[in-house]
Amino acid sequence: MNPPQSPVTVADRVVASLYRRAESIAAKVIAPRSPAQDLTPVIDRLLTSRLTGFPIMLLTLGAVLWVTVVGANYPSQVLGRLLFDLQGWLSGAMTAAGAPAWLHGVLVSGVYRTLAWVVSVMLPPMAIFFPCFTLLEDLGYLPRVAFNLDAAFKWAGACGKQSLTMSMGFGCNAAGVIACRIIDSPRERLIAILTNNFVICNGRFPTLIALSTVFVSQVVQTTIGAGAAAALVVVGIVLTGIVMTFGVSWLLSRTLLRGVPSFYTLELPPFRWPQVGRVLIRSVIDRTVFVLLRAVAVAAPAGALVWVLGNTVIEGHSVIAHLAGWLGPLGRLMGLDGFVLVAFILGLPANEIVLPILVMSYLGSGMMVEMDSLESLGILLAAHGWSWATALSYMLFSLLHWPCATTLLTVWKETRSSRWTFAAAAIPTAVAVIVCTFVAGLVRLTGNA
Amino acid sequence: MVGHHHGGSPVSDGPTWADLGRAARAPGHPVVALAGNPNTGKSTLFNALTGLRQHTGNWPGKTVLLAQGVARHRGKSYTIVDLPGTYSLFASSVEESVASDFLCLARPDVTVVVADATCLERNLNLALQVIEVTDKVAVCLNLVDEARRKGCECDATMLEAELGVPVVATVATKGRGLGRLMDTVAGLNSGTITTRPKRVVYDPDVEEALAGIEPLVTRKLPPGAATRWLAVRALCGDMGALELVGDMSALELVDGTGGAVRKVTEGFGLGPAPSWPAARSTTSTAGGKSS
Numbered sequence: 001m002n003p004p005q006s007p008v009t010v011a012d013r014v015v016a017s018l019y020r021r022a023e024s025i026a027a028k029v030i031a032p033r034s035p036a037q038d039l040t041p042v043i044d045r046l047l048t049s050r051l052t053g054f055p056i057m058l059l060t061l062g063a064v065l066w067v068t069v070v071g072a073n074y075p076s077q078v079l080g081r082l083l084f085d086l087q088g089w090l091s092g093a094m095t096a097a098g099a100p101a102w103l104h105g106v107l108v109s110g111v112y113r114t115l116a117w118v119v120s121v122m123l124p125p126m127a128i129f130f131p132c133f134t135l136l137e138d139l140g141y142l143p144r145v146a147f148n149l150d151a152a153f154k155w156a157g158a159c160g161k162q163s164l165t166m167s168m169g170f171g172c173n174a175a176g177v178i179a180c181r182i183i184d185s186p187r188e189r190l191i192a193i194l195t196n197n198f199v200i201c202n203g204r205f206p207t208l209i210a211l212s213t214v215f216v217s218q219v220v221q222t223t224i225g226a227g228a229a230a231a232l233v234v235v236g237i238v239l240t241g242i243v244m245t246f247g248v249s250w251l252l253s254r255t256l257l258r259g260v261p262s263f264y265t266l267e268l269p270p271f272r273w274p275q276v277g278r279v280l281i282r283s284v285i286d287r288t289v290f291v292l293l294r295a296v297a298v299a300a301p302a303g304a305l306v307w308v309l310g311n312t313v314i315e316g317h318s319v320i321a322h323l324a325g326w327l328g329p330l331g332r333l334m335g336l337d338g339f340v341l342v343a344f345i346l347g348l349p350a351n352e353i354v355l356p357i358l359v360m361s362y363l364g365s366g367m368m369v370e371m372d373s374l375e376s377l378g379i380l381l382a383a384h385g386w387s388w389a390t391a392l393s394y395m396l397f398s399l400l401h402w403p404c405a406t407t408l409l410t411v412w413k414e415t416r417s418s419r420w421t422f423a424a425a426a427i428p429t430a431v432a433v434i435v436c437t438f439v440a441g442l443v444r445l446t447g448n449a
Numbered sequence: 450m451v452g453h454h455h456g457g458s459p460v461s462d463g464p465t466w467a468d469l470g471r472a473a474r475a476p477g478h479p480v481v482a483l484a485g486n487p488n489t490g491k492s493t494l495f496n497a498l499t500g501l502r503q504h505t506g507n508w509p510g511k512t513v514l515l516a517q518g519v520a521r522h523r524g525k526s527y528t529i530v531d532l533p534g535t536y537s538l539f540a541s542s543v544e545e546s547v548a549s550d551f552l553c554l555a556r557p558d559v560t561v562v563v564a565d566a567t568c569l570e571r572n573l574n575l576a577l578q579v580i581e582v583t584d585k586v587a588v589c590l591n592l593v594d595e596a597r598r599k600g601c602e603c604d605a606t607m608l609e610a611e612l613g614v615p616v617v618a619t620v621a622t623k624g625r626g627l628g629r630l631m632d633t634v635a636g637l638n639s640g641t642i643t644t645r646p647k648r649v650v651y652d653p654d655v656e657e658a659l660a661g662i663e664p665l666v667t668r669k670l671p672p673g674a675a676t677r678w679l680a681v682r683a684l685c686g687d688m689g690a691l692e693l694v695g696d697m698s699a700l701e702l703v704d705g706t707g708g709a710v711r712k713v714t715e716g717f718g719l720g721p722a723p724s725w726p727a728a729r730s731t732t733s734t735a736g737g738k739s740s
Contacts, residue, residue, distance in 0.1 A: 010655060011539070011685035017651045018577050026570035029608045030601050184543050265536070269488040270567065270595070275622070 040270050044144070048268075053148045060141070061238065064132045066231035069209055072124035073227070076374065079123065083116035102311075110307030110360070111300050117356045118299045119292070122206040126288045129205060133170060134283040138274035142167050146266055154261050156246045157253025159188035161264055162195075166245065169199035173407040176201075177414055187259045190420060191249050193411055197403040197428045198241040198248065203295070203351035204398050208234050210355070214378040215391040233395075241399050244431060256423075294406075295352035302353050306346065306360045320361045334433060335393030335440030337385070344397065349405045354398070389443045393436050400432035478519070479638045480528045480555075484548055484579055485563030486572050487534030490591045492516075494563055494621040495531040498631070515547070522631040527638075530557065536571070538578040538678065540687055549682070552582045553675040559637045560586045561630070566596035566603050566618070580614055580646040582675040585637045587615040589630055594620045613647040648677075658684055 046052050090112060094104050136142065142164060150160040161183050169176030176196040183189040200208065212233035217226040253259060309319040317325070324331075324338030331337045339361050347354035359377070362384050381391075402425040403411070412421040485491040499518030516531040532551055533544035540546040552560060562579050564572035569590075580586055590605055609616040615633045619626030636642030650656065662680040670676060 009686075010658075013652055013655060014681060014685055015537075015539075017649050017655075018574055021577055021649045022570050022573035025573055025608070025611045028611060029604050030569060031604060181543075267487055272595075 047144045048147050062235050065234045068125050068129045069230045070227035071128045075124040080120040106304050110303040114299045114303030114356045118295050125206045125209050130283040131280050134279045135274050140269045140271050143268050156249035158191045158249040159183045162192040165192045166199045169196045173201045173403050174410040177410045185262045187257045191252050194424050195245045195248050198245045207355045211391050214374050215388045237395050298350040299353045306357050334436035351404050397432050397436050402429045478526050478528045479558035482530045482557035482560045484532050489563045489565040490621045491563045499529050559634050561589050563589045563591050566590050566593045582678045584644050587633045590618045591621050593618045614644040
């Protein structure tokens with residue numbers, strides 16, 4: 001607050017008077033008893049030391065993701081089977097009622113099938129991941145993470161509190177962008193806002209989990225082993241996002257947003273045993289149901305639109321096929337195809353629906369499978385020429401590409417600047433194109449895939 | 450982007466605090482502000498009192514905006530305002546500015562300082578600042594169970610005598626002591642409980658300077674504003690507080706108390722506080738203050 005050359009200012013003396021008084025009152029009021037063993041310092045030394053801090057962070061992340069991958073698998077299958085049985089019944093009912101084919105197409109093949117997919121693939125991982133994350137949050141682990149990462153943020157010219165806004169981003173990037181208000185310096189706040197997208201939000205988590213499960217299980221056969229390997233892949237993707245955050249923050253603070261990081265204080269709160277029951281209810285209601293409803297609200301119209309686009313035929317091909325044809329060269333450059341890029345563009349309203357849109361457009365082009373399990377997803381993708389390299393490119397593009405419309409709207413609300421909102425979309429997109437092109441080039445060079 | 454200086458923007462929007470205070474003050478709804486350090490269970494207490502579901506994460510500085518809810522106690526409704534967690538009421542961060550300006554300008558009917566019994570000394574620092582701002586204040590000594598487990602027993606009665614304001618021990622997570630806390634709030638609001646806050650006495654020359662500045666601050670603010678604390682902030686060179694009284698120009702402030710201020714700053718071989726000349730160019734930013 002005061003220039004360093006002024007050893008004692010009025011402000012210092014006022015503060016000193018306050019502290020002296022606080023100290024003397026505390027000395028009188030507190031009666032020390034034989035202290036019960038307090039483990040907080042011991043645990044903190046473990047969680048924040050140079051040697052053990054980072055391994056524990058990685059292990060925790062890995063463990064949470066592993067529990068999610070393994071735990072989500074079975075309920076996903078059950079839900080999928082149930083919902084697709086219902087689809088058969090719905091189809092039958094509509095045919096019996098004499099509904100025209102186009103109505104059946106829009107409602108059942110479009111709206112219902114997308115909804116069923118979103119629910120069966122997204123609900124189980126969310127219902128496991130969110131409570132785990134909320135438990136860590138309530139336990140007080142996140143400030144320790146912020147402490148560990150502080151030096152890295154300083155290196156990147158950003159604010160250490162950015163790790164807290166990133167944590168929020170794991171839930172939802174729009175929430176993460178709002179959380180950037182806790183950063184005082186406008187420069188550092190902008191850096192945090194522009195890079196929040198590099199944290200995988202829960203709209204993208206289920207997709208990553210599904211894809212890594214599908215493609216890892218082709219290599220690793222045992223259930224437990226495959227679960228662990230898939231979790232490792234997801235950890236790798238998450239870490240790539242974090243590395244990108246630091247890289248882009250570093251770049252921004254040396255170009256568009258030049259400056260020196262400001263100081264801040266962060267208290268390491270005592271560990272408190274979370275109120276488990278309340279955490280479960282809160283994370284299920286506040287996060288899971290909220291996110292699911294949002295996904296469903298977006299997925300229903302998107303499903304209808306995609307069905308229409310996929311079944312409107314111009315010059316022998318559907319509209320989607322035309323779009324995919326135009327975007328094909330760019331897609332193949334990045335190790336993807338035109339359909340994937342169309343899905344990402346149509347998925348702008350919410351990341352949750354990108355994979356469902358892709359599945360719909362693949363299905364629309366002739367292939368008919370019962371999409372009731374991850375295995376059938378694997379079969380469908382393989383039939384369209386996917387290898388593990390395609391899956392990797394897809395996951396990287398999903399991690400790095402432009403944020404969803406809700407997040408962009410939030411960025412605009414927070415910055416009130418169309419320029420920075422544009423930057424929030426353009427920077428990640430550029431990074432995504434560069435990284436995917438690079439990785440696809442590497443794969444081609446080494447002759448893999 | 451708005452330029453960033455200590456205690457900047459929120460104070461320049463001064464009238465909004467008074468507006469907020471008025472808006473929150475539905476007829477017969479006293480406004481109760483919750484102040485406290487980060488991570489003292491303030492948001493938990495807020496939720497317990499209002500029954501609102503507000504997310505309460507275990508990390509410092511999470512509440513950036515003011516959450517507001519209604520608590521009912523013995524047939525009466527109270528508007529509870531959850532201030533951002535801060536370590537002090539000097540305006541050196543956005544959170545501090547928000548908390549300080551709300552207490553000084555929006556003038557809640559009752560203020561509750563939520564203090565963490567496990568690290569009382571640091572929490573007392575804020576409590577001492579809050580009792581500078583208002584008489585109608587109680588201290589909620591929270592987390593007493595955790596403090597006991599950690600081996601420190603706080604004597605609430607002695608603390609009450611030392612501060613001159615009511616102290617209520619609570620465990621907000623388990624709802625313990627909340628009834629007594631609300632009884633105290635009700636008493637403070639109706640006037641059946643009166644306090645005699647034992648304020649900090651600063652160094653003699655600082656007190657002399659304050660005595661000079663405070664009447665000037667009083668003249669420029671609506672009746673009831675926390676003039677002493679704003680004078681302290683102004684004396685410490687806080688731009689926000691200076692802008693607030695800027696209507697009369699910082700020059701007058703310096704002239705009116707010139708002797709005292711000079712003594713305070715020059716006693717240590719320093720010139721006038723560095724931010725003072727800057728304040729001269731930002732006169733009358735707070736024009737509509739007295740509306």
